[in-house]
Every structure is written in structure tokens, then in C-alpha cells.
Amino acid sequence: MEVLRAFAGEHGVRFSENFPLSRISRVGTKGAALFYFGILSEEGFLKVMSALVREGVPYRISGCGFNTLWGDAFFRGAVVDMSLLKGLSVKDGVLVASAGCSLSALVRFCVDSGLSGFEELAGIPGSVGASVVGNAGAFGRALGDLVEWVKVWIPHEGRCSVLKREEVAFSYRDSSLRGFVVLSAAFSFSFSDKQKVRQRVKEVLAERKRRFPAGRSLGSVFKNPEGDFAGKILDELGFKGLSLGKVRVSEKHANFILSEKDAVASDYLSLINKIKREVSLRRGIHLEEEIDYAGAFV
């Protein structure tokens, strides 16, 4: 463990112990993690990962936390925070973004540079790394549609590899990259009129504001079942407004669970499980989470 503590003074990494997970949770948690590593460079990342593997310490990769429910119990492992690994540039005709670059920074860059392709992704919170792995998308456009290559770290081989787009399978909120760690990705784009790009982004943001609730949430909690919409099913079954402790199903969109400032993850999880049970009993549908779980639950 002393090997890990030595990262306290290491260039390219931020380190702390007994890290309160409320710092990275978007909906509240009482949990903490044994170690926290904030990754500032690829070299730093590689050093951290080889130390964690060598020491046999379990770890969890984190982006901006907008799709993850962190448990309330103590996680005897390390959080590897990729959201600090920034970088965005146009190189050789593609847009190259580091894993920690936010989608909003990417869309802003495209608006300012007159690059088209990403407009429909405006307003999706989160990091490039998580959004490539989860193939984030909206309004008929998914990030995977634009991927040219992805640089990943392969845990079981302990090495990096650059995968071409034909080597990666993207599907609805999923990809074959699960289990890998994304370090950076390159995306295709087309040149367009700046004003046109800005206008489309404005329309998308206005539509999101109209459809989705404001407040602390993880976005859509459940994936849409084949040929149906999770939000519609939950609305029909009367879940809007259902609450437990400091969390409640949004009145505006039944697939969003909102949390108050001092909410805990166990209430969020209990509400999810209650909804899943009832939907299964009343509709015979097995809802699958779009969100991920991390850390340890009580």
C-alpha cells in the first residue's frame, strides 16, 4: 500500500485517501473510497494502473459521474478519476478528444469552429470516455456514429491499443469497449456554417429543456425496452411523483429520478428496485438499468 501512498507527490496524478464519494456522486451518497487517483496525464494513468494491479487493489474508473450510482458503504478500493484528463484538437482531419473532455466542451468547440456532426449531442452531460463506451446519444445521433478510432487501455493485457472504428461494435447505449479504459478518441466531422451549427445546437438545447427535468439526476434510469419507451410505461403505471426519502420520480419525465442535496444512494436504489418489481408484476417487462452501479452498497 505504501507504493500507492507514494502517489501523493507524483506529477500527473492527484491522490487522496478515505475519499468521500459525495465529491463525485451526482445524486448523493454516504460512501467513501480507500483511495482516489485523479488522472492528469496518460503517463500518470499507466503508472497508477500498474501499481493498482501489482498491489491487487480493486478499482473503479470514473468520468463525470452523471451515469453512476455510488453506493453508501465503504469501498475498499480505488477511484480512478478520468475527468481531469483534458485535451481537444483537430489533427489529420479528425477531432481528437481526451477521455476527460466533457461533451459540452466538445460541442462548444464545434460551434466555435463550425464543425458539424455533434449538434444533437448538445446538452448531454458527461465525459468523452464514458460516452464513447456507453454510446451516448440523443435525437437519432449517437457518439459511436462519429468514432474514427479509440485509444484504450486493456486491463488483462496491461497495455494500450488504438482500435479502428471497424474494430468496435456500437449498439443502443452500449459498445464492445466495456471492460476497457478509454484514454482518447477521434471523431469525424464535416465543415459547416458556424451560424447553422449554433442554431441547431440552440434548438436541441431548447428541446431538451422542454422534455427533461432540471435538478440532480442520472438522466434516464432505465433503457427503453424493445419497441417501447421506459418513461411512457412508468408514466402509465403512475410512478410520477413517487418518492422515497430524499429521492423522487420526476413529475416531468417518469424515467428520471431526482434527488435532493442530502439524499443517499440506498434510497435511490430502493426506488429503482421497487419500480422494477412493479413493472415486472404489472406489465411482465424486465426493465434494465441505463445507469451503472459503483462502489459498495449497504
Ligand SMILES: Cc1cc2nc3c(=O)[nH]c(=O)nc-3n(C[C@H](O)[C@H](O)[C@H](O)COP(=O)(O)OP(=O)(O)OC[C@H]3O[C@@H](n4cnc5c(N)ncnc54)[C@H](O)[C@@H]3O)c2cc1C
Ligand atoms: C440530466 C441528464 C441527461 C442525460 N441525457 C442523456 C442523453 O440524452 N443521452 C445519453 O446517452 N445519456 C444521457 N445521460 C447520461 C450521461 O450523460 C451519459 O451516460 C454520459 O456518457 C455519462 O458520462 P460520465 O462521464 O458522467 O459517466 P460516468 O458516470 O462517470 O461513468 C459511466 C460509466 O462509464 C465508465 N467510464 C467512465 N469513464 C470511462 C473511461 N474513460 N473509459 C472506460 N469507462 C469509463 C464508468 O466506470 C461507468 O461505468 C444524461 C444524464 C443526465 C444527468
